[in-house]
Amino acid sequence: MTITSFHPPRRTLMGPGPSDVSERVLQAMARPTVGHMDPTFIGMMDEVKTLLQYAFQTKNELTFAVSAPGSAGMECCFANLVEPGDKVIVCQNGVFGGRMQENVERCGGIAVMVYDDWGTVVDPQKLEAALLENPDAVLVAFVHAETSTGAQSDAKTLVALAHKYDCLAIVDAVTSLTGSPLLVDEWEIDAIYSGSQKCLSAPPGLSPVSFNARAAEKIQQRSTKVQSWFLDLNLVMGYWGGEGKRAYHHTAPVNCLYGLHESLVIVQDEGLGNSWARHQQNHLALRAGLEEMGIGFLVPEQDRLPQLNTVYIPDGVDDALVRSRLLNEFDLEIGAGLGALAGKVWRIGLMGHASNQKNVDFCLNSLRAVL
Numbered sequence: 001m002t003i004t005s006f007h008p009p010r011r012t013l014m015g016p017g018p019s020d021v022s023e024r025v026l027q028a029m030a031r032p033t034v035g036h037m038d039p040t041f042i043g044m045m046d047e048v049k050t051l052l053q054y055a056f057q058t059k060n061e062l063t064f065a066v067s068a069p070g071s072a073g074m075e076c077c078f079a080n081l082v083e084p085g086d087k088v089i090v091c092q093n094g095v096f097g098g099r100m101q102e103n104v105e106r107c108g109g110i111a112v113m114v115y116d117d118w119g120t121v122v123d124p125q126k127l128e129a130a131l132l133e134n135p136d137a138v139l140v141a142f143v144h145a146e147t148s149t150g151a152q153s154d155a156k157t158l159v160a161l162a163h164k165y166d167c168l169a170i171v172d173a174v175t176s177l178t179g180s181p182l183l184v185d186e187w188e189i190d191a192i193y194s195g196s197q198k199c200l201s202a203p204p205g206l207s208p209v210s211f212n213a214r215a216a217e218k219i220q221q222r223s224t225k226v227q228s229w230f231l232d233l234n235l236v237m238g239y240w241g242g243e244g245k246r247a248y249h250h251t252a253p254v255n256c257l258y259g260l261h262e263s264l265v266i267v268q269d270e271g272l273g274n275s276w277a278r279h280q281q282n283h284l285a286l287r288a289g290l291e292e293m294g295i296g297f298l299v300p301e302q303d304r305l306p307q308l309n310t311v312y313i314p315d316g317v318d319d320a321l322v323r324s325r326l327l328n329e330f331d332l333e334i335g336a337g338l339g340a341l342a343g344k345v346w347r348i349g350l351m352g353h354a355s356n357q358k359n360v361d362f363c364l365n366s367l368r369a370v371l
């Protein structure tokens with residue numbers, strides 16, 4: 001048997017990520033590979049940094065893309081900021097807060113969990129109670145946009161609480177970046193990570209991160225080595241930072257970075273505020289259509305993520321059958337529920353390039369046809 005080239009089907013990606021990648025980004029990725037120390041490539045890396053600073057709304061020097069998916073950005077924040085014995089308050093209101101706990105514990109830290117129900121936001125009062133009970137805590141971690149439920153927590157308030165009790169804040173913005181308002185400097189977020197394949201609509205495989213001066217100082221003052229060689233920021237920054245002079249650390253995923261660069265240029269050209277507004281507008285259009293079909297949302301409107309719509313599966317409907325018919329007959333991917341929500345909800349993404357009126361109509365019409 002001879003295996004031939006792989007030609008994927010052309011799907012419409014309206015799940016929890018990856019989202020649709022535009023022709024512009026795909027074409028950027030097909031451009032010639034250059035050496036990762038080539039001066040032209042280094043110039044492009046500098047532009048990626050500048051564009052990421054814009055997307056994050058930060059002036060943080062320590063802003064770049066980790067060469068691996070969002071989970072690596074998460075790991076990068078925890079591996080660098082958590083030292084053995086550090087107490088970290090982790091707020092969990094879905095799947096990803098649980099992964100934060102894993103990260104803390106694997107770094108030798110002590111995770112103090114603050115739980116909220118899936119589908120609700122992180123409760124600032126519960127966080128404050130935990131901070132009062134744990135005056136020795138040094139970090140607070142939470143997910144801004146919980147992709148497993150579609151709930152958007154109040155990052156500004158949670159970070160302010162962390163600081164009130166002398167803790168630094170690590171924020172998961174994998175799904176929020178460019179999809180809903182996120183102001184890293186104004187909200188004084190200390191460490192943040194995201195992913196390339198959600199609202200940035202670049203292919204998966206890169207994780208934008210940003211650290212402010214306080215976080216950088218904590219990393220520099222560590223008494224133990226970062227347990228991960230690959231993610232040790234002291235080493236990575238010699239590669240991404242330092243005007244002109246780069247030290248070899250690892251080989252950057254060159255063409256993947258062309259894709260991220262192009263997707264960030266698209267964000268810059270649209271304007272961040274316009275991008276947030278477009279996500280909101282398409283959410284409202286989808287909501288109107290779904291409500292007409294009698295389909296309701298898990299999360300109350302004021303806490304909803306516009307880019308990730310978690311809706312109840314109508315009674316008597318076969319979850320897996322509907323999703324496989326959407327995929328096979330309409331080339332449309334929507335997301336299944338995770339954990340306790342499996343079989344109960346669908347997660348309909350309207351992320352980045354996929355957040356447009358055409359997709360809203362296509363999704364509503366396809367769902368109507370299948371149901």
Ligand SMILES: *Cc1c(COP(=O)(O)O)cnc(C)c1O
Nearest residue numbers: 069070071096145147174175195
């Ligand atoms: C997708 C996601 C991640 C993990 O990103 P990967 O690119 O899949 O590794 C982490 N946190 C949140 C909130 C996510 O939505």
